[in-house]
Amino acid sequence: MHFRILALLGFFFLAVLFPSAEPDLASDRAALLALRSTVGGRTLLWNANLPSPCSWAGVQCEGNRVTALRLPGVALSGQIPDGVLGNLTQLRTLSLRFNALSGTLPSDLASCADLRNLYVQGNLFSGPIPESLFGLSDLVRLNLASNKFSGDFPAGFGNLTRLKTLLLENNQLSGSIPADLKQLKLDQFNVSNNLLNGSIPEGLGAFATSSFSGNSLCGKPLASCSQDIALPAGEPSGSPGQPGGKKKKLSGAVVAGIVIGCVFGFIFLVILLIYLCRKKGSKKSRSVDVATFKHQELEIPGEKPVGEVENGGYSNGYSVAAAAAAAMTGSGKGEVNGSAGAAAKKLIFFGNSARAFDLEDLLRASAEVLGKGTFGTAYKAVLEAGITVAVKRLKDVNVAAKEFKEKIEAVGAMDHQSLVPLRAYYYSNDEKLLVYDYMPMGSLSALLHGNKGAGRTPLNWEIRSAIALGAARGIEYLHSQGPIVSHGNIKSSNILLTTSYDARVSDFGLAHLVGPSSTPNHVAGYRAPEVTDPRKVSQKADVYSFGVLLLELLTGKAPIHSLLNEEGVDLPRWVQSIVREEWTSEVFDLELLRYQNIEEEMVQLLQLAIHCAAQYPDKRPSMSEVRSQIEELCHSSSQKDRAPQLDQVNEVNDDTSSR
Template sequence: MFLKNLSFSVFFVLLFLPLSKPDLAADRAALLSIRSSVGGRTLFWNISQSTPCSWAGVLCEGNRVTVLRLPGVALSGQLPTGIFSNLTQLRTLSLRLNALTGQLPSDLAACTKLRNLFLQGNMFSGEIPEFLFTLHDIVRLNLGENNFTGALSVGFGNFTRLRTLYLENNRLSGSIPDLKFEKLEQFNVSNNLLNGSIPAGFQAFDSSSFLGNSLCGQPLDSCATGPNGTLVVPSTPTDEAGNAGKKKKLSGGAIVGIVIGSVVGFFLLVLILMFLCRKKGSKKSRSIDIASIKQQELGEKPIGEVENGSGYGNANGYSVAAAAAAAMVGNGKGGAEVNGAGAKKLVFFGKTSRVFDLEDLLRASAEVLGKGTFGTAYRAVLEVGTAVAVKRLKDVTISEREFKEKIEMVGAMDHESLVPLRAYYYSRDEKLLVYDYMPMGSLSALLHGNKGAGRTPLNWEIRSGIALGAARGIQYLHSQGPNVSHGNIKSSNILLTQSYEARVSDFGLAHLVGPSSTPNRVAGYRAPEVTDPRRVSQKADVFSFGVLLLELLTGKPPTHALLHEEGVDLPRWVQSIVREEWTSEVFDLELLRYQNVEEEMVQLLQLGIDCAAQYPDNRPSMSEVTSRIEELRRSSLREDQDLQPDVVDVDDNSSR
């Protein structure tokens, strides 16, 4: 009897065991199954930890995994069935830009809370499965750049909350069903095998959303009807024999001719490259002779050998040295100081050491750092070994007297978080500004430049420190008077010292240039109320700084917010993410490894949103901004100190 009761009990437990709710342990097991099932780059997860919530790309809420982001980590192979049935609390799944193949696992249907699914840039194949359309809460869906086939299902209409649908660069065929999406903002089915007319519900989208198909109707060319009333749409071009899409085979003679021509062309190219290299090697980098400068027309001929610089912007190979901007020295025109011989010279500010003069600057070797809003910047290395940054201003339209008044105000600014203006040169034709050279370049170059293996990841400590330094510099500028503003806040104007300390540059220059320099200024950073970029209020500065904070946290330039599915500006993109409650998806992947400061990261994100408020009165002052950054940095420091004894080093050998 006892054995009978025991057997019944075991049967009862086994019967209901599969119905038990998954927990964090089941989530962890599912993640490890993913790790062991797909090949590719090692996922640096410390599997000795019992919780997966601190693993890179994994975020948890309520003791469950809610976000899994593994973009661009070279995963390959097929996702096996049986993994996602445990990850039932997933709201965001991002496996984009990998090399995953096969069909989507059917148990993905168990992730009923999924809102954001990013699978673009893989090699998934087969028809888009019907079970996907049971996930009614999906808001963002990107299946682009895969090998999906078949027709567009009417099941897409089940996504009543859908805002993004990207299906481009697949092999989908048939017509586009007439679906009604009340909230759809982004749509793309370009480069498929679709045909027919574009339904009215999709005609508001740009033509680029439909190119590469056999489609007609708005926004493409109008559809035509045949003699019997049938719809005539563009078709695949055919050859003379009527073989659609097939190219004629080349004759053997043609192939031989192509091969011989290619070989000859290759050798000609090699000879040309050898000639250019020898010519370049014969010209050694030389100093600039003032006598020869006076004989050259300004800006028309190269004056010295210039190398591409890695400094403040994109080095563009200009061959005009920094000192060439002052080629009119000694012409007796314009203002600035004049020596006994009547030649212009540099005007230094304050206690700046006068270790060089204009002739030293002209003789310096130089390299282009980049072209900015107000002119071209150069790195000039003086004969004594000192490096300075020289900015050659363009489109200066104000009088000499006004220029001197305004530039002297800039030179009087003295704060550790500003790039100090050391000297200037003024003539009727040329205006030069001389600054300290910042060896680490700009924040823009650091964020959006080299992404290769040699890149040093920008951790939370560096990024929050840069935010604080920039805020302090701008706060100091605002403290100089209610009408004093920067006017051109952007990541390329935040320069960095060797220890990654932020220095604000280009302050006060917005008032010096004419309107021709203003149309494209601070694209993506400009406050909505600004109509004249030469007149920017302090509240408009706060808006620009808010965009800068969002750029710092997301790693996305505000001028190219499409990097992550959205066709809106950066502030609105971030706000839409916060509204949809998938905040973790917004952060730069390099920040996701710092789980212990996630709360501070969210606080800084919220500060960026507050600063970028639509209406100026809703934005905080820069003093308040600085205080909030100081407080969250103190908070993260305290947390680091509290967690220090329990830190577990990640053993690379323990990772797959």
């Protein structure tokens, strides 16, 4: 009898000290429902009739507890009060990024002691960063970027000894960066576009300058700090040898004299330059020294750093003219005279292309730098007759004239509405120029990753799917020209757009003309795993690159910026990792999530992109199959009105895990 009483008392104390998992899960469920009731926006598709929240979209459970909550880009708004998220005590990952949540960050997040990943970038959170965050000792990744956090830069980040990612850019933080941050072993760090000042701690100097831009900071990797700036206010700034420890200061009269002298010196230099230029112009004739002209006018633009994205900058109006002039005059090795020189002064046009201009016209054309890409620099040339063309000046082309002519004429013979037409070319020992139709809307890369401000026009699903279809048709046509014909350099900056957003594939057929040094990291994010020589890219490798391009269209992420992903992996692997976690809409671009009734088509295109980017070439479809599936998808999207659904995630998971 006494034994039974003791056993019952033991069970009672165990029940009090170690409550069952069900009440804890019930508490998690209540916290999630409280969150849904406090934030507005798109309705969270949670079935409140289910006793367990583990099947709800965005909710992940382990051990009968909620361990991850991912609600990115679902148009949540309003403020999250204390007493909601703090009840999810077993939470390890919280992602509320790209919503419109406001107010202060809930201080009760400190109750989530196991929290490792916190992503709230792209919201409207304001006020100081709560001190409660600095008690989360297990925190590994913290992204508070693009909010309205203000106040002094907190010193508590140094307590987060496991932190690998700290992103605070585009806020209103002030003060200096605490020195104890250098103790952290950070892989990612960004505090750009805040109100910070002072010197950068020594241990953070290894990060890029872009991580600190938009502040009043100094020190490596930015400009070094002057001694006066580094000294605290009120401390003597002079050297020990000076009386009173104070540095002599220049009088106002001396400073004014120096300024006036600099101004007069500058005016004198300007007048001298104008005089020399006019003197040189008066002596200008057709017998100008070719070698000198090429060196002074042609080599300078080639050294000018230009971004990869089209429409990235402007020249001074001489780049194309200089290239054309150098080409027109030949290589300087006897081509100027005789019949060879006459041939060297001509553009070679293809087929029925209109011969409405020549090199003389290019010489006089105004020039604008469009971009510096894998195979050379591209320019927009506006001729006096009103014709606008794109001129590509090739680099690292060391093939003989006969071989160049054969290969480039094969490129010029390709005729398809989804290709950028090659109209003419010029070849000499020193200069190789290609003349294309000009595409006024620039590249897909510029459209996806360019202007992110308020004036940006979002790319809707119809435009993106149509671009995917147009690009697929162009690449399919290239592959139909022979079993060994491939593009070799498929990427978003080589998909150009007309005024009606029709896609045109450019730079096809050029990979076989240039040396291996011309294709370094520009295509690294798109290159198939099996490609070792960029001049020998198979059609299956093209399919892989196109799969990455589709992922770029769907996610809005650029493959060459893979480290911006929280997981720090390339785009295909990042997408697959999110898909495996059964929350597919996490991968989609926020701009796509604004549109209704397209979820099924988005998931289908995602499946196709993952299939194209399979690791092994024999697992990838042909471009004909890819084009056919995108056509069906576009037709289905335009003909049917489906309710939103993302329950095909398991199909994507099965497809991913089978590979």
